[in-house]
Amino acid sequence: MSIIKNILYGFVSGLTEFIPVSSRGHQGILRCLFGIETRNSFQELLVHIGVLLSVFIGCREVIARLRREQKILSGSSRKKYKSVDNRNVFDLRLLKTATVPMLLVLLLTIVTRKMDNNLLWIMGFLLINGIVLLLADYTQHGNRDSRTMTGLDGIVIGILGGLSAFPGISRTGFISAYTAARGADGKCILNWSVLLTIPAILFYICLDLAGIFSNGLGVLNFSVFVGYFMSGVAGFLGGYLGISILGVILNHYSFSRFAYYSMGASLFSFILYLIS
Numbered sequence: 001m002s003i004i005k006n007i008l009y010g011f012v013s014g015l016t017e018f019i020p021v022s023s024r025g026h027q028g029i030l031r032c033l034f035g036i037e038t039r040n041s042f043q044e045l046l047v048h049i050g051v052l053l054s055v056f057i058g059c060r061e062v063i064a065r066l067r068r069e070q071k072i073l074s075g076s077s078r079k080k081y082k083s084v085d086n087r088n089v090f091d092l093r094l095l096k097t098a099t100v101p102m103l104l105v106l107l108l109t110i111v112t113r114k115m116d117n118n119l120l121w122i123m124g125f126l127l128i129n130g131i132v133l134l135l136a137d138y139t140q141h142g143n144r145d146s147r148t149m150t151g152l153d154g155i156v157i158g159i160l161g162g163l164s165a166f167p168g169i170s171r172t173g174f175i176s177a178y179t180a181a182r183g184a185d186g187k188c189i190l191n192w193s194v195l196l197t198i199p200a201i202l203f204y205i206c207l208d209l210a211g212i213f214s215n216g217l218g219v220l221n222f223s224v225f226v227g228y229f230m231s232g233v234a235g236f237l238g239g240y241l242g243i244s245i246l247g248v249i250l251n252h253y254s255f256s257r258f259a260y261y262s263m264g265a266s267l268f269s270f271i272l273y274l275i276s
Contacts, residue, residue: 003227005034006043010231014051014238018246020133020258021265025126028116029169029265031273037117040083040210041219046232048208052201054239055194062191066092083186094192095152098161099199105162106203112165119273123266127170130262131181132177133170142183146192153182157265161196171200172246177255186250189195266269 001009009030016023031039069088083219115121161179164171174192179189249255 001036001227003130003230003258006227006231007234009034010047010234011045011238012261013255014171014235014240015232015245017051017201017239018171018172018194019249020129020176020246020255021262022129022164022168022170022173023266024116024164024166025122025129025168025269029269029272030120031117032119032276033169034230038117040228041208041215042217042220043076043231045208045212046228047203048201048205050232050235050237051239052205054170054236054243055197055201058240059191059194059242062195063141066095069167083253085149087145088178090149091188091191094146094149094154094157095195097151098158098192098242100195101155101158102161102196103158103199103203105159106165106200108162108165109204112167116167118167119269119276121166123269123273126262126266126269127168129168129170129173130259130266133173133262134252135257136177137259139177139181143185145184145185145188148165149179149182149184153179157192157196161200165198168262171197172264173255173258173262176246176250180250180255190247190250193246246255265271 004147009027012026012030013023016026027039031037065088069092141237142227156178162173163169163174175193175196179192180186184192251259
């Protein structure tokens with residue numbers, strides 16, 4: 001790919017990792033448009049690292065707060081710190097409860113990667129994603145936080161997040177739709193959705209490394225490396241912007257625009273399938 005295509009691929013990958021329209025679905029569409037039959041594990045690794053950095057920088061205050069709380073709970077910093085908000089404890093509990101089922105469902109990625117370049121599968125999952133987001137706009141919203149969420153909620157959140165193993169299903173979209181329907185506060189939904197990206201991206205980084213060890217780096221010269229590196233940088237920028245956009249969405253509890261966008265992308269995938 002040219003430098004421009006690499007930058008576009010990385011930026012769209014990072015952006016759609018957080019706005020609820022599916023990163024993997026858009027990656028599949030872009031690969032089809034660019035005439036690429038298979039993903040490159042090294043490029044994917046750099047993009048995922050860029051997205052992961054965007055989470056650590058974009059949510060550094062929340063992460064620092066939860067790390068501080070974890071130290072207090074572990075007893076290593078009880079004398080130095082004093083917990084003032086038990087929401088931190090419940091946030092940690094909810095995230096930990098959701099992480100295990102999410103990673104277990106994400107194991108389906110090993111099988112579903114065969115769907116990544118299949119425009120008909122992408123079309124179907126994007127349509128489902130759009131319908132779920134549209135339904136979320138008709139649910140009752142509230143101001144609940146993790147203190148009123150149950151362990152079962154955590155398990156459901158994890159399972160829904162893991163469904164992003166299917167190209168066209170958005171992890172942040174499904175998590176946001178469910179927690180909004182449960183009456184969660186927009187800021188809480190943002191934190192849960194984005195922070196659960198960390199274990200998900202770490203999972204994909206492991207898959208990328210496995211792919212590199214299995215298949216090598218492929219054709220890699222200076223110009224190719226620069227293109228892949230720019231994909232990673234663009235992934236970081238797209239991810240950082242995506243977190244900001246997701247915050248605006250959840251602040252206004254409006255998923256309809258992205259629901260219609262997902263449906264439009266589904267139709268575009270079908271047209272692209274007919275043309276190709």
